Amino acid sequence: MAVSDKWEQIKGQWKQFTGSVKEYWGELTDDEIMEINGEREQLEGKIQEKYGIAREEAREQVSKWLDKHLNN
Secondary structure (H helix, E strand, C coil): CCHHHHHHHHHHCHHHHHHHHHHHCCCCCHHHHHHHCCCHHHHHHHHHHHHCCCHHHHHHHHHHHHHHHHCC
């Protein structure tokens, strides 16, 4: 399954994944997580902003999180 297809799954079930997002990136608020609404770029941007990391690092973290959740 292509990454974009995997992300479509996440996006479609965002409410079910919000707890896991909060667990993985604890500094994100519930409001921020709801604002992200399953948009990968927004998630990466918020992670970058909150943790003061490069966009590429945020992208890698999101990819690892995605693999963890969709390869089980």
